[in-house]
Amino acid sequence: MSERIVVVAAALLDAGRLLAARRSAPPDLSGRWELPGGKVEPGECPEAALVRELREELGVSAEAVARVPGEWPLREPYVLRVWTARLHPASAAPEPLQDHDDLRWLTRDELWDVDWLDQDVPAVREVAGLLEAA
Ligand code: 523
Helix, strand or coil: CCCCEEEEEEEEEEEEEEEEEEECCCCCCCCEEEECCEEEECCCHHHHHHHHHHHHHHHEEEEEEEEEEHHHHHHHCCEEEEEEEEEECCCCCCCCCCCCEEEEEECHHHHCCECCCHHHHHHHHHHHHHCCCC
């Protein structure tokens, strides 16, 4: 059996809202919403991978804050781990530069308005309590 490869994803929080990103690829995932992120590269620590993926995919400067408890299996050999994250004060606003075609900042009331990837749902549930109600 091959080693697991960690996919990191960010629950990016700003002003009590959570960033959701709509995937534009591959075809079986496109149109579904996710916590943005990607694969950890060999020798890279997960928090650094998170910062890199957020810069590449969204053009933001951000940092990991805390691990969301849990680990969720993806298609072999991948496993999903999630961190809360925040934007640096001087960061640009996120833009869908790569892998996404839409972004939304969701309040707690709006959290389930988007069609999250099934595997992201438990992590989204975990961070719901950190969001503003409106
Ligand atoms: N997921 C997933 N949820 C989630 C992410 C960031 C990724 O289920 N929040 C899945 C989707 C893919 C796999 O994890 O099957 C890898 O994510 P991907 O494609 O975003 O990783 P990248 O950006 O590192 O991929 P490359 O295009 O290969 O660089």
